Amino acid sequence: MSTALGSAAVPAVAPLLELRGVTARFGSVAALSRVSLTLRAGEVTCVLGENGSGKSTLVALLSGLQRHDEGELLLDGQAVRFRTPGQARAAGIATVWQDLAVAPVMSVWRNFFLGAEPTRGVWPFRQLDLDAARDTTVREMARIGVTGIDPDAPASALRAGERHSLAIARALHFGARALVVDEPTAPLTVAQHALVLESLVAARGRGLAVVFVTHNPQYAHLVGDHYVLMAHGQVASNLTRDDVDVEDLTRLLAGGDDLRRLTETLRQLHPDLPR
Amino acid sequence: MTAPRRAVLGPFRPAPQPPAPGHRLLPEALARPSLGALVGLVAVVAFFGVESPGLLSTGGLASVLDIASLLGIGSVAVAVLLVAGQFDLSIGVISVASSLVTALLVSEAGWGIWPALAVSLTAALLMGAVNGLLVVSTGLPSFLVTLATFLVLQGTSLAVASAVAGTSRVGGLGAAAGWESARRVFGATLQVGDGRFRVALLWWVLVTALAGFLLWRTRFGNAVFASGGAPQAARELGVPVARTTVLLFLGTAAAGWLIGTLGLVRLRGVQVDPVLGSEIQYLVVAVIGGCLLTGGYGSAVGAALGSLLYAVASQGIVLAGWDPRWFQVFLGVLLLLALLANSIVRRRLLAVPRS
Numbered sequence: 001m002s003t004a005l006g007s008a009a010v011p012a013v014a015p016l017l018e019l020r021g022v023t024a025r026f027g028s029v030a031a032l033s034r035v036s037l038t039l040r041a042g043e044v045t046c047v048l049g050e051n052g053s054g055k056s057t058l059v060a061l062l063s064g065l066q067r068h069d070e071g072e073l074l075l076d077g078q079a080v081r082f083r084t085p086g087q088a089r090a091a092g093i094a095t096v097w098q099d100l101a102v103a104p105v106m107s108v109w110r111n112f113f114l115g116a117e118p119t120r121g122v123w124p125f126r127q128l129d130l131d132a133a134r135d136t137t138v139r140e141m142a143r144i145g146v147t148g149i150d151p152d153a154p155a156s157a158l159r160a161g162e163r164h165s166l167a168i169a170r171a172l173h174f175g176a177r178a179l180v181v182d183e184p185t186a187p188l189t190v191a192q193h194a195l196v197l198e199s200l201v202a203a204r205g206r207g208l209a210v211v212f213v214t215h216n217p218q219y220a221h222l223v224g225d226h227y228v229l230m231a232h233g234q235v236a237s238n239l240t241r242d243d244v245d246v247e248d249l250t251r252l253l254a255g256g257d258d259l260r261r262l263t264e265t266l267r268q269l270h271p272d273l274p275r
Numbered sequence: 276m277t278a279p280r281r282a283v284l285g286p287f288r289p290a291p292q293p294p295a296p297g298h299r300l301l302p303e304a305l306a307r308p309s310l311g312a313l314v315g316l317v318a319v320v321a322f323f324g325v326e327s328p329g330l331l332s333t334g335g336l337a338s339v340l341d342i343a344s345l346l347g348i349g350s351v352a353v354a355v356l357l358v359a360g361q362f363d364l365s366i367g368v369i370s371v372a373s374s375l376v377t378a379l380l381v382s383e384a385g386w387g388i389w390p391a392l393a394v395s396l397t398a399a400l401l402m403g404a405v406n407g408l409l410v411v412s413t414g415l416p417s418f419l420v421t422l423a424t425f426l427v428l429q430g431t432s433l434a435v436a437s438a439v440a441g442t443s444r445v446g447g448l449g450a451a452a453g454w455e456s457a458r459r460v461f462g463a464t465l466q467v468g469d470g471r472f473r474v475a476l477l478w479w480v481l482v483t484a485l486a487g488f489l490l491w492r493t494r495f496g497n498a499v500f501a502s503g504g505a506p507q508a509a510r511e512l513g514v515p516v517a518r519t520t521v522l523l524f525l526g527t528a529a530a531g532w533l534i535g536t537l538g539l540v541r542l543r544g545v546q547v548d549p550v551l552g553s554e555i556q557y558l559v560v561a562v563i564g565g566c567l568l569t570g571g572y573g574s575a576v577g578a579a580l581g582s583l584l585y586a587v588a589s590q591g592i593v594l595a596g597w598d599p600r601w602f603q604v605f606l607g608v609l610l611l612l613a614l615l616a617n618s619i620v621r622r623r624l625l626a627v628p629r630s
Contacts, residue, residue: 063511064513065510065511084513084515085510085511085512085513086512086513087513088513089512089513095511097508097511099507099508099511100508101505101507101508101511101512102505102508103500103501103504103505103508103509103571104504104505104624104625105500105504105505105571105572105624105625106497106500106501106504106505106571110497110500113497114497114501114508114509114512114514115497115498115501115509115512115513115514116512116513117494117497119493119494126493127488127492127493128492128493128494128496128497130492154624156623156624156625
């Protein structure tokens with residue numbers, strides 16, 4: 001049913017990920033309300049908005065942690081419903097979580113593969129493929145410039161920057177099709193920000209659909225192709241790079257009345273802006 | 276970023292890393308939760324080796340291992356559960372209740388021992404499933420949930436035993452069908468010199484090895500560590516936290532059944548005893564073995580070493596001719612030391628990393 005619907009509605013190539021009127025509730029509160037979004041391969045979509053505007057719920061939804069109550073989530077034009085983050089990851093969608101999702105007591109390689117560990121052998125003798133896991137971890141960390149780490153050291157022995165790199169390297173390794181980056185809450189140095197932005201651009205270059213949730217209009221403008229402004233669980237405006245410059249984004253992010261006024265102004269300038 | 280980058284990673288990992296001094300030492304020590312128990316065991320063996328030399332004879336060794344093996348089976352199950360951030364207070368009463376089920380089915384209903392054991396194992400696993408599902412679905416502290424099941428099971432066991440058998444002791448299993456084979460599996464002994472070694476020892480080794488394999492070498496083990504150490508990260512990465520938790524409660528229930536069965540076969544009966552005791556022992560031993568009460572950290576070998584430490588001390592005090600009541604004092608001090616050491620470990624492990 002969903003296949004026929006998807007292929008009928010989409011003319012040429014279906015977008016990699018699409019949200020159609022998606023609503024997600026926590027109890028009676030709608031954290032996301034009728035959100036429609038299109039995420040295409042090879043594009044970076046920046047999601048901006050105040051705290052509590054629904055950004056994190058959107059991340060959780062795309063990553064399979066949160067289920068939607070209404071609407072459709074389409075992958076390649078087909079309706080899907082991820083029941084666990086493992087299913088989203090299996091579909092090629094990987095996430096850098098705001099809290100990095102690193103277990104401090106576990107070793108670096110156990111963290112890298114947590115939830116998707118490589119195994120060898122046949123049950124009941126199936127066991128972790130330790131060598132492959134360690135090698136892959138060291139190799140993938142080296143790919144984003146972190147060398148000389150001991151994969152057996154606990155993650156708490158990593159520097160903050162290395163921990164951050166671990167989360168990014170892991171997402172790049174498992175994200176075959178889409179990368180969702182929720183800007184970490186921990187303060188980052190400029191070098192770490194650069195690493196985030198580099199990895200976003202690299203992922204776009206590899207043809208992934210990239211979602212970047214951020215507070216920073218400068219960084220968003222630097223890498224974004226699209227800008228989705230969220231407010232009160234809804235998409236307040238959906239802009240492209242041609243619509244805005246850094247100043248506009250900054251003002252928009254000031255939020256509240258400013259945001260609404262600017263949205264109106266932009267709507268007048270661009271009557272064709274999607275709702 | 277001080278260690279040199281390895282050029283080629285061979286198929287086999289060289290065991291010791293080239294010793295880079297300084298900050299590598301701490302992770303090495305922290306990677307071994309059992310270290311404290313090992314140090315304690317060496318100290319206790321050295322002390323009681325002098326104080327009560329009978330401990331080091333074959334007979335002394337056999338009695339120490341006998342105490343340690345029953346304790347160790349429960350402790351290792353509790354330890355793995357603690358790593359996942361949960362605790363099971365009902366394991367001791369599950370062992371009593373399941374052996375009571377076996378005994379009643381044999382003595383009152385005239386069943387063979389093996390069918391009775393199968394039924395009691397199923398009943399124990401059911402109890403474990405109830406514990407696990409309650410903890411997972413309500414999100415209540417497992418300490419309280421299992422305290423509730425402990426009370427229910429304890430009361431039921433006592434009431435059923437006195438109602439059906441008229442006493443809190445059910446015995447006379449020696450005549451049951453299949454008794455000889457059950458005795459070989461759960462009650463065999465081996466006489467070496469003046470020491471009688473029991474087959475429970477093998478069960479203990481087996482359970483500990485299995486727990487160690489599961490913890491360190493399987494996806495399940497990774498899920499256990501993550502569930503206890505970083506539940507939010509575990510959820511975000513799609514680790515099946517709920518399934519892992521329920522399976523671990525099944526594990527402690529099965530361990531309880533095994534302890535009950537070993538005791539049942541040894542005593543040819545079961546004594547329903549209204550005390551809350553063994554659960555606390557398992558917890559103490561698991562903590563001495565290096566488990567953090569907050570979860571995410573611990574080992575099967577640590578629990579085994581903790582059991583040995585416990586057994587050596589309790590036998591040592593007896594053989595030295597002291598009042599055995601001093602053992603509790605010793606145990607309390609030891610628990611306190613272990614908790615202090617573990618809290619230091621915890622602070623080190625969760626320290627905010629240098630940026």
